[in-house]
Amino acid sequence: MAVRPRRAGHGRGRTTGGGVRFGIRRPPNGSARTARGPWSPRRPPGWGVAVIPAQSARTVRAVRAVVVGAGFSGIGAAVRLREAGFNDVLVLEKGTQLGGTWRENTYPGCACDVPSTLYSYSFTPDAAWSRVFAGQREILAYLRATAERYRLDDMLRCRVQVLGARWDGAAGRWLLETSDGPYSAAVLVLATGPWHVPRRLEVPGIEDFNGPTFHTARWDHSVDLAGRRVTVVGSGASAVQIVPAIEAQTSAVNLFQRTAQWVLPKPDVPVPAAFNGLLDRVPGARGALRAGQYALQEGFGYAFRHPRAARLLEAGARAHLRLAVRDRQLRRQLTPDHQLGCKRLLTSSTFYRALSQPHVRLHPTAVTAVRGNEVVGDDGTTVETDVLIEATGFRVGELPLSKTLYGTDGRTLDEAWGGEPQAYLGTTASGFPNLFLLLGPNLLGGSTSAITVLEAQLTYLIAALAHLDRSGHRALDVRSAAQAAHNTAVQEALATTVYNAGGCTSYYFTSTGRNIFAWPWSTGRLVRRLSRFDAEAYTSDAPAWPLSLPAQARPQPGEPTVAANADECGPPPG
């Protein structure tokens, strides 16, 4: 569905593809295009979209802020920035469309696992979902409808890949190298997403596999699975959705499971239109539903911070397994050896049933090689395969761009981190002024909606920009001592959580054993910490660094490069 600028999607009860419907007549930010935030009049002159000459003959497009990526985070940032009166903002997206995760993951059965009422922006409380856990198409349609509703078309640029950026201390700006030429921005917001770079299956012989093979985030819809022998490698969040969705059409599914994971039932039912109508009519009903779901998710969070409480959930997961799987050996193979919550908690009411089908087989072993059309397990198992699906997850710790983002001392973010990503409140990084990382290190966990975390960060971002305007400073750089103290506290608090003490390895950890993913306290605490900009943690003057373009800005290995197809995101660049 194309994003039609400015008109569509505002009428009451209008369906905007995929079943998402907004229930109010006009955008809450009806004056968005002309809105002026409280600090707008004091904005330094010349900060609007402008073209300034670069040292090389190339032109540099200068804006107040560049947001990199147009997924949930980038779209959310654009809405909140515009609402706050910042209209000289560009969202640069390398894909052909907005949507991020929900544009890229199109595999059968793809859906969210946090209820949609919570896994959506708080500023669209009237979004009416067709299921408790919406599917990929509906979520993508929702993101497009949100971009339409908030009239973001003039902010969005698709098919523009940011290749790298360098902080120019003299100018107090970021100089960006992109596939569309250079840009300059006072503020750089990275919304590139933790679940973006696929972790491919790297075993000997994979290159010579005699058949189609693809990662779940790059589903090849031209491959017909009907009557084929399919092997799925991995047993995480994507695999538990894919196996039940495809098994009926295949002649065989072989699932290679390196580590058994806890699975709770998923109460995924359609939401009757009448119920949505009721929610529309009763004032405050949608808000109350969202609050209830937030509280429920926080209950999981509490359990993950208090391993004894996690045992209760574990009893529930065990009962689910016992009821769903009759075969004792299969049950044993599916029983995890770590505590619930240590790895991302899975939810599905169909996965165990699918595994119990006669043509579906679980292999509780890692894949170690591929030989011709055989997949080989660590325990010597060999399985003949027509189609090989890599449900192997993402390189969560590898922030796209970290290798080509140069800070005040000329080091890249990657070099500054030394393999252990960390930030102040998961949002700002010392030595990288005016840089904001959305869904950055140590902010998430296995329980909450990423959107709740994101929106708390956006409040902080807006407050930081307001502070800059009020104070007249050009740059804010978080003090290294504040960053270090925060991270020491985070790591200490993590030590007793189930993430660290639950007896597993997970993608939350670096190879050095540092948990770079989880927030160790309640989401409420996170929201409170980010609700106010704490200027005392920052220095306001950044050291100078000579203006020059990033030397060798290249996409990182494995990172998908700029798309080349038709553009549905906004007007063509330039």
Ligand SMILES: Cc1cc2nc3c(=O)[nH]c(=O)nc-3n(C[C@H](O)[C@H](O)[C@H](O)COP(=O)(O)OP(=O)(O)OC[C@H]3O[C@@H](n4cnc5c(N)ncnc54)[C@H](O)[C@@H]3O)c2cc1C
């Ligand atoms: C299958 C799946 C299901 C999920 N379900 C849930 C759930 O139920 N609940 C939950 O809380 N979270 C869930 N997540 C996590 C999900 O990724 C986040 O909730 C959220 O969508 C992340 O949004 P984002 O905008 O930060 O990142 P993304 O959605 O990944 O978007 C990042 C965007 O940045 C672009 N980009 C990257 N690098 C560049 C560059 N150099 N230049 C220009 N553009 C660039 C990408 O093309 C992409 O469009 C799920 C993830 C997956 C993969």
